[in-house]
Amino acid sequence: MARKDRAAGALRASVTMDDIARLAKVSKPTVSRAFQNSPLVKPQTRQRILEIARQQGYAVNQNASKLRAKRTNSIAVVMHLPAQAPVGAGAPFMFQLLGDVSQGLWIRGQDVLLCAPVSDDVYAYQDLLLSKRADGIIFLGQGAGDGWLRDLGRTDVPFVVWGGVRDAPAYCTVGSDNQRGGVLAGRRFESLGRRDILFLGNTSHLEMRQRRDGLAQGLGEAGSDARIEDLELADFTFETALDAMGRRLARGERMDAIFAGSDTIAMAAITALRAAGLRTPQDVSVIGYNDMPLAAHFEPPLTTIRQDTRHAGTLLVEKLFQLIDGGRPVSTKLPTELIVRAT
Amino acid sequence: MARKDRAAGALRASVTMDDIARLAKVSKPTVSRAFQNSPLVKPQTRQRILEIARQQGYAVNQNASKLRAKRTNSIAVVMHLPAQAPVGAGAPFMFQLLGDVSQGLWIRGQDVLLCAPVSDDVYAYQDLLLSKRADGIIFLGQGAGDGWLRDLGRTDVPFVVWGGVRDAPAYCTVGSDNQRGGVLAGRRFESLGRRDILFLGNTSHLEMRQRRDGLAQGLGEAGSDARIEDLELADFTFETALDAMGRRLARGERMDAIFAGSDTIAMAAITALRAAGLRTPQDVSVIGYNDMPLAAHFEPPLTTIRQDTRHAGTLLVEKLFQLIDGGRPVSTKLPTELIVRAT
DNA sequence: TTGTACGCGTTATCAT
């Protein structure tokens, strides 16, 4: 009832800690301690203070608190959101990852500051810390070329990255074992006797390049003479992939296997093949990446590389806090698995 | 070069405005004005101040700024993220919407505070404002039952909502014209002579209920004697829908048309029908909702209701700021269109 | 267990 009244009422003009202290007949620091669950304050006193605060519709001013305590308790999450551009291939996966990461952050009582990768300028990200808006940064995706991330790694900005893990990472990364994923695809094609392989993606993205490198390795292991060609995609949307594949096929170029950088791209490829009168997998074998939920129910069900991302979010958050606490967390490659379905 | 040095170097222990003022041989307020692009400060002075700030790796402490200025320049965006739960039906759409909204916010120089709908407790959201963490709230989705939103509407918390628009909205809403979408589906089934309609969704969600109500209306317009049954889904994932449909079909229950609450649900329904030996659209006609990118390329291509969401994000942001500035923005229903494909 | 005194880094007000 009391709550309902307050909820329905107007927000008073800035009730402060002083007001609560006065009403509770204690001093301001005691109120402060009560709100921090300090063991120093007698439970009874605490109760009374909190009750009065509720009645007054009071909440601790976080800006004052952050200013004083010199901690923001917020983490910036930087990712490419589907804005004006159509939503791309990794989108469902990235959305899931955002959810996991946020969850991990909320559990630790951190605010999540959502940011777009405005520029590759190191300064823009340093600014997040300098202006005391966040205590650390989580990058979801490296974008094309991670040179700026390597630069950022040389500063003392605490940050972790979801993306391709380098052999000697200049910054803490969590990502799928893309190379191994590629190897699995390569071996599969090899065992199917495929010779003319098309890689569908964009090798300026580290993750994609690693997948492609793995593909070459997996094919080469058996001393195969298979050829790999690349079709570089400007973005990773269904439409772009469909269009690029359609034009390639119209030019009469053929292949007997496709390794796609994502499931969405793989679906687009199969759609383009069908439009050109080519059958999957009889004429062209196709492997995707991610094992997105719809992959299993696509027609035909998609053969793909599954990455074990259950703990990716948690890992990223844990490592970031290790970093903030002065630790030196290591990068992690998540295991990868070939899911053979119909393509 | 100077930038590179700074970027590579350590963050000095809290450079403050005082330091910059001293180095630039001006007073603190002048530095403050310089950073606010105040016309009061001579361009030349401004240049010098900013240059020195760069060199020193200085950025205005936002917490101090917010405390003093009593504005946070941040907006909370509250949405259900795909966390532990599998990613649901509306997910791609919601992700897109999040992107649009964030974009609109960033353009206005607002920080985006990402929040989960922790509870339906009005107080939790009031707290965001009381604790000065945000100036307003954007809710992406109403959840099951919007009573708490109606309560919140009685407070002076500035907020807007994406979701179902009521006839006499108790709060500012932007959403698809769900009722009309349902009518279009109903008329379509009517013209196809379908009689046993299944609605696949969850009517405790306002948007879904409006779609279902529209369906009934569209069917009834021609004096049809069609029957509508409901299959209530616990969540809107592909798997859940597939499972629920599978069990219903196993029980021998039949229908000759399905109106699904989303495209993902529609795809699951078609998959379940196929598994039961039923053909779409010969045996069962199916209509989805959203016209998600993959809908056109599903096999068979999905007939669906498209909502014009291009400006949804912009609209939400605009209306929220009208609210913050003391205005009374009206709710908006976005037009809706039947896209006839193969189902 | 609680209170006193001070400063966190900024911006607003007023004066010059």
Next chain:
DNA sequence: ATGATAACGCGTACAA
């Protein structure tokens, strides 16, 4: 066009 001064609301030493 710029400077002096006083808050903004809180948390932390330190004292009691």
